[in-house]
Amino acid sequence: MADDTQLADPPRDVIAPGYTFGSITDQIAAVVLTKRTPVFWMACFSVGFGLLLLFLWAVAMLLAKGVGIWGIRTPVMWGFAITNFVWWIGIGHAGTLISAILLLLNQRWRNSINRFAEAMTLFAVACAGMFPLLHLGRPWLFYWLFPLPNSMGVMPNFRSPLVWDVFAVSTYATVSLLFWYVGLMPDLATLRDRAGNRIARLVYGVMALGWRGSARHWSVYETASLLLAGLATPLVLSVHTVVSFDFTIAIVPGWHSTFFPPYFVAGAIYSGFAMVLALAIPVRSVYGLQGLITGKHLENAAKVMLATGLIVAYAYILETFTAWYSGDVFEQAAIWHRMTGPYAFSYWALITCNILLPQALWFKRVRTSPVALFISSIFVLVGMWLERYVIIVSSLAQDFMNSSWGIFHATRWDWATYLGTIGMFLFLFFLFIRLLPMISIFEVRTLLPQAKVEKESRP
Amino acid sequence: MTSASLDFDIGSELRAELRRWRKRALAVGLLGAALCAAGFLRAPFQFFRSYLWSYLFVVGLSAGSLAWLMLQYVTGGAWGVVIRRPCEAAARTLPLVALMFLPIIVGIPNLYQWSHPKIVAADEILQHKHAYLNVPFFLVRAAAYLGGWLLLSWFFNRWSAAEDRDGPGPASRKLAALAGPGLLFWGFSVTFMAIDWVLSLDPKWFSTIFGMMFMAGQALSAMAFLIALMALLSFRRPMSEILTPRHLHDLGKFLLALVMVWAYFSFSQFLIIWSANLPSEIPWYLARMRGGWQYVGLALVFGHFALPFALLLSRDLKRNFKLLAGIAVFVLFMRLVDLYWLVAPGFLRGSFGLSWLDFAAPAGVFGLWLAYFLTQLEKRPLMPLHDPHLREALEHGRE
Numbered sequence: 001m002a003d004d005t006q007l008a009d010p011p012r013d014v015i016a017p018g019y020t021f022g023s024i025t026d027q028i029a030a031v032v033l034t035k036r037t038p039v040f041w042m043a044c045f046s047v048g049f050g051l052l053l054l055f056l057w058a059v060a061m062l063l064a065k066g067v068g069i070w071g072i073r074t075p076v077m078w079g080f081a082i083t084n085f086v087w088w089i090g091i092g093h094a095g096t097l098i099s100a101i102l103l104l105l106n107q108r109w110r111n112s113i114n115r116f117a118e119a120m121t122l123f124a125v126a127c128a129g130m131f132p133l134l135h136l137g138r139p140w141l142f143y144w145l146f147p148l149p150n151s152m153g154v155m156p157n158f159r160s161p162l163v164w165d166v167f168a169v170s171t172y173a174t175v176s177l178l179f180w181y182v183g184l185m186p187d188l189a190t191l192r193d194r195a196g197n198r199i200a201r202l203v204y205g206v207m208a209l210g211w212r213g214s215a216r217h218w219s220v221y222e223t224a225s226l227l228l229a230g231l232a233t234p235l236v237l238s239v240h241t242v243v244s245f246d247f248t249i250a251i252v253p254g255w256h257s258t259f260f261p262p263y264f265v266a267g268a269i270y271s272g273f274a275m276v277l278a279l280a281i282p283v284r285s286v287y288g289l290q291g292l293i294t295g296k297h298l299e300n301a302a303k304v305m306l307a308t309g310l311i312v313a314y315a316y317i318l319e320t321f322t323a324w325y326s327g328d329v330f331e332q333a334a335i336w337h338r339m340t341g342p343y344a345f346s347y348w349a350l351i352t353c354n355i356l357l358p359q360a361l362w363f364k365r366v367r368t369s370p371v372a373l374f375i376s377s378i379f380v381l382v383g384m385w386l387e388r389y390v391i392i393v394s395s396l397a398q399d400f401m402n403s404s405w406g407i408f409h410a411t412r413w414d415w416a417t418y419l420g421t422i423g424m425f426l427f428l429f430f431l432f433i434r435l436l437p438m439i440s441i442f443e444v445r446t447l448l449p450q451a452k453v454e455k456e457s458r459p
Numbered sequence: 460m461t462s463a464s465l466d467f468d469i470g471s472e473l474r475a476e477l478r479r480w481r482k483r484a485l486a487v488g489l490l491g492a493a494l495c496a497a498g499f500l501r502a503p504f505q506f507f508r509s510y511l512w513s514y515l516f517v518v519g520l521s522a523g524s525l526a527w528l529m530l531q532y533v534t535g536g537a538w539g540v541v542i543r544r545p546c547e548a549a550a551r552t553l554p555l556v557a558l559m560f561l562p563i564i565v566g567i568p569n570l571y572q573w574s575h576p577k578i579v580a581a582d583e584i585l586q587h588k589h590a591y592l593n594v595p596f597f598l599v600r601a602a603a604y605l606g607g608w609l610l611l612s613w614f615f616n617r618w619s620a621a622e623d624r625d626g627p628g629p630a631s632r633k634l635a636a637l638a639g640p641g642l643l644f645w646g647f648s649v650t651f652m653a654i655d656w657v658l659s660l661d662p663k664w665f666s667t668i669f670g671m672m673f674m675a676g677q678a679l680s681a682m683a684f685l686i687a688l689m690a691l692l693s694f695r696r697p698m699s700e701i702l703t704p705r706h707l708h709d710l711g712k713f714l715l716a717l718v719m720v721w722a723y724f725s726f727s728q729f730l731i732i733w734s735a736n737l738p739s740e741i742p743w744y745l746a747r748m749r750g751g752w753q754y755v756g757l758a759l760v761f762g763h764f765a766l767p768f769a770l771l772l773s774r775d776l777k778r779n780f781k782l783l784a785g786i787a788v789f790v791l792f793m794r795l796v797d798l799y800w801l802v803a804p805g806f807l808r809g810s811f812g813l814s815w816l817d818f819a820a821p822a823g824v825f826g827l828w829l830a831y832f833l834t835q836l837e838k839r840p841l842m843p844l845h846d847p848h849l850r851e852a853l854e855h856g857r858e
Binding site for chain 1 (some may be wrong): 584591671
């Protein structure tokens with residue numbers, strides 16, 4: 001598509017042999033346009049829905065009683081809320097990397113996984129957005145974060161990275177939504193044309209915004225998606241860079257470190273690819289999509305995980321070395337507290353999950369085994385959550401003066417809110433799988449060898 | 460087009476041209492070296508300062524090319540095949556680079572405060588750091604970096620020659636298998652090299668991103684050099700039949716990406732240190748933002764980032780050999796300015812200064828290095844004969 005010559009030599013194993021244009025459409029559309037719903041879907045959706053109700057309950061309690069029901073006490077005022085925010089927003093990054101950066105790099109294997117990875121981005125950003133809002137204490141005044149000259153003439157402090165966050169995350173959510181929706185339009189039209197049910201035809205038809213698949217439509221579409229990819233690419237770096245500034249701009253020991261921006265971006269992509277694998281592996285086997293999301297995809301994702309995991313490992317090593325090398329007693333104490341203090345268990349668990357276990361990905365046998373990959377990606381997701389938890393909580397709990405130290409204990413409402421957003425994520429994701437094509441039909445078709453023949457026969 | 464129908468040996472015209480370039484480089488290098496020798500006798504302090512950043516420049520070219528060589532094995536694909544031989548040749552200059560470290564050893568007392576026991580004894584932080592910053596350990600580490608790169612270069616060149624001789628087989632697999640761990644070693648060695656050789660010039664200062672900045676800098680220097688070289692080679696056989704705008708376009712994208720990465724790292728470090736304004740960190744920037752140095756810093760913002768960034772966004776420009784090579788040479792020049800800005804202000808607190816040795820040293824070091832590089836480049840065919848991606852790479856160029 002974007003690059004004609006690549007068609008001359010399609011990657012052999014990003015799609016199983018034997019597919020035709022028609023059979024691809026049939027298989028992907030059938031997941032949506034069927035009346036039968038697999039038991040697996042029902043089970044996952046129920047879990048998600050149940051946890052979503054838990055989330056609503058936790059939020060209702062929070063609004064009724066205030067943020068005091070969480071474990072946040074001076075000095076640890078960030079606790080779970082910011083940990084979860086950073087974790088969720090990081091998970092979203094893989095979707096944008098796959099959809100935007102890999103498009104610009106002509107990595108055609110992305111065509112099979114970009115749709116659901118982008119959906120994952122949207123839902124992860126939605127979950128992430130919950131936490132800073134709820135953490136405000138009075139979320140109904142959230143619009144004070146925007147530079148609106150309100151009645152008191154108060155403007156946000158533009159030197160505060162927390163304000164940069166508002167812009168970074170809202171831009172990210174907007175561009176991701178646009179990119180995802182524009183990519184959906186041709187497939188929505190396919191569903192419109194295939195749906196037997198009148199209501200479904202009407203709904204998909206309205207959502208397809210009059211897509212007829214004319215040459216003119218396609219030409220405009222190609223330009224639009226390249227432009228959106230160009231816009232989304234800097235966002236992969238900028239959003240988590242700004243999130244890292246939330247920490248580095250402060251002078252808290254263990255936070256104020258110059259390599260946080262690239263280290264956070266690498267960690268975000270690391271956890272994002274782990275989430276892509278954790279979702280793709282069960283879903284593709286339940287729906288029999290192994291011919292479209294092949295072992296090649298899983299292996300490529302595993303390689304990205306290995307590379308970003310090594311950057312994260314580099315960061316831990318350098319962080320420890322620099323704390324010693326700086327000669328700064330507070331920096332040294334911050335690392336020492338992490339390793340031996342009240343959060344030592346979390347720290348060593350994070351090292352195990354994030355660094356030690358994923359080294360298994362060096363072996364091809366692990367990279368080509370879906371079960372092993374699923375297990376490693378769960379470990380990485382846990383490890384990356386622990387990483388943010390340790391950075392936030394241990395640095396705040398024990399900073400410059402031991403007279404102002406205090407230990408953070410999560411309450412059940414902390415856990416309820418966190419598990420609740422996982423429920424919200426699962427709920428939205430499984431709704432998406434049921435109602436929209438989870439793989440981009442028209443983009444996967446370009447991976448077929450037939451696409452090449454057609455091109456060569458043209459004058 | 461099949462690989463069998465192509466002759467990858469250096470044509471006679473190209474060989475003559477490379478010899479001419481080598482002669483020029485050697486002349487400039489020898490002149491620079493002679494001036495450096497005079498400088499060493501007359502103004503040893505100034506000589507070592509100028510020599511250090513000039514030396515870091517050629518280290519970046521060699522080790523950076525080694526990193527590109529390993530990266531193209533790790534990622535596979537067609538883009539790396541055309542630069543494999545120049546990267547290998549640049550990696551083979553590492554013995555010369557290791558030899559060029561000798562003046563730094565002589566210059567340790569002139570360059571590094573932490574090497575003076577009296578200064579260390581008077582300062583608590585330096586005593587704390589003494590376990591790391593001491594002359595014997597410094598030398599052991601330098602030997603480890605240079606030795607590690609030499610070893611990697613030796614393996615990659617040896618197996619690549621075996622691949623040329625015997626066809627794709629065990630050698631190709633060994634090349635791919637060593638590349639991943641090799642890149643890991645490169646990352647760590649460049650990080651600690653940056654800490655040892657540059658960051659420790661100001662023994663109180665520290666910054667965790669410093670090593671990454673040097674990785675980006677080395678990769679950028681090497682890519683700019685490779686692009687300039689490819690443009691030079693593209694006018695004569697055999698590369699005139701192989702190299703197309705598509706190949707250059709790929710390399711131009713890498714140049715653009717690294718210009719951005721360099722700016723991203725540099726700006727992150729600046730913003731974080733500037734906003735915190737801590738007494739342990741800010742002096743490093745104060746020395747570089749006053750007394751004339753701020754204009755060098757601004758020149759970096761425009762010349763090392765804004766200008767190449769804006770130009771390289773253009774697709775047509777990345778496909779034009781001469782224009783792209785022009786930008787690459789300019790970026791190489793800005794790399795020198797960047798290294799100068801990193802090293803020199805620490806010695807000249809408060810006022811800008813430029814010595815005649817700041818011209819003689821880079822000319823001498825780079826001239827000799829280039830002459831040696833061209834000697835190495837001539838030794839082998841300009842394309843790997845049996846690279847698994849060779850066919851793909853040749854077809855890649857034909858739209």
